Amino acid sequence: MNNSLRRLDLNxxxxxxxxxxxxxxxxxxxxxxxxxxxxxVQLARLRDVFGDPLLLPGPRGMRPTRRAEELREPLRxxxxxxxxxxxxxxxxxxxxxxxxxxxxxxxYAESTIVLAVLPGLRAAAPGTRLAVHGMAPSLLARQAERDxxxxxxxxxxxxxxxxxxxxxTERYVLAGRAGHPGLKRRPTLAQFCKLEHAIVSPxxxxxxxxxDTVLAEHGMxxxxxxxxxxxxxxxxxxxxxxxxxxxxxxxxxGNPALRVVEPPVALPGFxxxxxxxxxxxxxxxxxxLRDHIARSV
Numbered sequence: 001m002n003n004s005l006r007r008l009d010l011n012x013x014x015x016x017x018x019x020x021x022x023x024x025x026x027x028x029x030x031x032x033x034x035x036x037x038x039x040x041v042q043l044a045r046l047r048d049v050f051g052d053p054l055l056l057p058g059p060r061g062m063r064p065t066r067r068a069e070e071l072r073e074p075l076r077x078x079x080x081x082x083x084x085x086x087x088x089x090x091x092x093x094x095x096x097x098x099x100x101x102x103x104x105x106x107x108y109a110e111s112t113i114v115l116a117v118l119p120g121l122r123a124a125a126p127g128t129r130l131a132v133h134g135m136a137p138s139l140l141a142r143q144a145e146r147d148x149x150x151x152x153x154x155x156x157x158x159x160x161x162x163x164x165x166x167x168x169t170e171r172y173v174l175a176g177r178a179g180h181p182g183l184k185r186r187p188t189l190a191q192f193c194k195l196e197h198a199i200v201s202p203x204x205x206x207x208x209x210x211x212d213t214v215l216a217e218h219g220m221x222x223x224x225x226x227x228x229x230x231x232x233x234x235x236x237x238x239x240x241x242x243x244x245x246x247x248x249x250x251x252x253x254g255n256p257a258l259r260v261v262e263p264p265v266a267l268p269g270f271x272x273x274x275x276x277x278x279x280x281x282x283x284x285x286x287x288x289l290r291d292h293i294a295r296s297v
Contacts, residue, residue, distance in 0.1 A: 094125035109152035
């Protein structure tokens with residue numbers, strides 16, 4: 001920043017713009033709702049800053065110098081741009097929006113949140129785009145600070161420092177293929193343990209989970225025959241085999257290929273959060289997106 005800018009303040013530039021428009025101190029003062037002596041003092045400061053008289057007495061008011069004429073258009077554009085920058089945000093119009101939204105979600109959140117939101121989003125904001133990134137908990141906070149709009153994640157693993165809204169509380173049910181002989185009715189705990197189970201292991205390859213911890217408290221075990229990294233593959237595996245699994249209820253709701261019953265063992269559910277960074281918290285477009293999602297799930 002040069003020395004001239006350091007000596008200027010916004011009021012001086014606004015005064016200069018008025019003087020260049022009116023060519024008269026009195027009329028410029030009226031335009032600015034200031035006293036004439038105040039404008040005269042500011043003109044003296046402007047002359048000192050620019051090292052130029054800027055406005056000289058003439059037969060019909062004041063006449064701008066060549067330096068003042070050079071300043072006229074750049075000054076007008078600069079003040080106009082500054083006015084737009086500090087003006088209140090315009091109301092967001094989804095029908096005219098062309099935003100690209102970036103969200104982070106697991107395959108579970110894709111199925112239970114993103115799919116639920118998508119039809120309404122396409123209808124209300126057809127010019128927008130949606131980029132879904134795979135869930136990466138270790139990168140979530142950093143990405144939210146940079147360019148990620150939203151993330152959908154369980155409360156117990158949500159990074160601190162992000163804004164959040166509870167979307168829903170999920171519970172677990174027991175699911176297997178439609179017509180599964182072991183799921184004609186709710187199985188007893190002993191029957192449950194005799195079934196062959198599948199499990200989702202996000203880190204890959206695990207054959208134990210919360211269900212096994214709860215069973216151990218009852219002195220019981222089960223046989224886990226399949227471990228997969230994603231819920232979507234699990235649903236397909238259940239539909240085509242005699243395997244059963246403890247799954248989030250929303251994931252299998254309304255799936256005609258699966259039989260769903262209440263399990264004989266109670267597992268703790270989880271809270272599903274919508275997460276975002278402070279940098280977008282007050283943005284009208286972002287507020288609309290968050291409201292739309294909260295109403296859709």
